[in-house]
Amino acid sequence: MPEPWRTGVFTRIEQETHNTRRFWIQIPEVEEFVFKPGQFVTLDLPIHEQKNKRWRSYSIASPPDGNTIELVIVLLEGGAGTHYLFNHVQVGTEVLLRGPQGVFTLPPVIDRDLFFISTGTGIAPFRSMLHYIKKHQIPHQQIYCIFGTRTQKDILYYEEMKQLEREIPGLHYIPTLSREQWEGRMGYVHAIYEELAADRKPAHFYLCGWRAMINEARQRIAQMGYERQYIHFELFD
Template sequence: MQEIWHTGIVTRLLDETYNTRRFWIRIPDMERFDFRPGQFVTLDLPIHEKKNKRWRSYSIASHPDGSNEIELVIVLLEGGAGSTYLFNEIREGSELQVRGPLGMFTLPENMEKELFLICTGTGIAPFRSMAKYIQLHNIPHPNIHLIFGCRQQRDLLYAEEMRKLAAEMPGFNYIPTLSREDNSWTGRKGYVHGIYEEMLNGSKRPAYFYLCGWKAMIDEARQRITGMGYDRHDIHLELYG
């Protein structure tokens, strides 16, 4: 299969937190950029001679809206060649080589089982896309639990937007949980694993688990979820780093 790369134009940049930035990219040679919520794109960045060392993949944080523009949210990784280039060199009007959409990390065909969307860091991106899409198209769904783990309040991405979504969309629960927060935080504390274990509390009711974020979180979640008696086919994942 031939790789098709498109030239994207960066139309807008916005710092979401102290170390994450939102990038809006328009693909002029496409009338509309069609993708399924949860899919990703690959960028070819001029950071290495070997092409496979130039490629960086990012989940699409926006939902399909019929336009040819997408949003990515990217964290600046210490020593990360790709993110350092994107943060230091890319401005509004810059061009980026884009391939996609790619990936099978998408919503189930039938929305009959409860959905646990478990993420850390920028792993919230595909779940933001999914949740907005479900809301926009009034897709019937069982309870959806977005469990978002990070260290401190300053690390929360799309917090106000997710709270608003939870207030507007029946059956959508937004549960941010912080592992290193002081007493000013009144929400959930600790790690994501305690949240879904407590919610399921040995009931093993029908559920799908979508995991997106750091490898350590995903590995532990897989172990714990199968340990609760769920089948590995109930678990879908997208690895970061």
């Protein structure tokens, strides 16, 4: 049975970078919106007469906690959904949503290293997972959170991720920039995970972001000798 459609209310909106915003949605009809870190919700936005052309799915960026969820959304040029969210939604606006959905979730037992590889707002499910691991002190191996974007002004949750790196044993936060020189890593995400997993250590690879990155990463990780069952992905069209 699919999850029912519920009415949510936007309770807070904050600009995160020049083209991304954080949206908090409360679902008043439930005390607890139960989901697994890594899952997503589908919003039914008033942008088209046909239902399936109104639906937009976004990974939940917050860990399970009460009946409010956070989404982080990038404004897409020519995107009807994000145009509505950025130009018409305000605190108090209601929205129909369905969820949670998806199987992009942590393994029941984290007995291998985790590689969280993302571009853009693809960091959202990993932020949810990391806060969940920290809060519940989930036993884990090494965690490599590799985030690729163009410039420093495009980095999402930078200070928060640095703080999580200090608080979660074995977490390595590695932002990398493709279009700007800075004190951190430069280039694309692929070189980083290939370097870190060069010894073919047992690992789960979680990929979230744009299709081109995911397709290339899946191919490269398989060529490194990792089986398909250890490569998990959630892509943006």
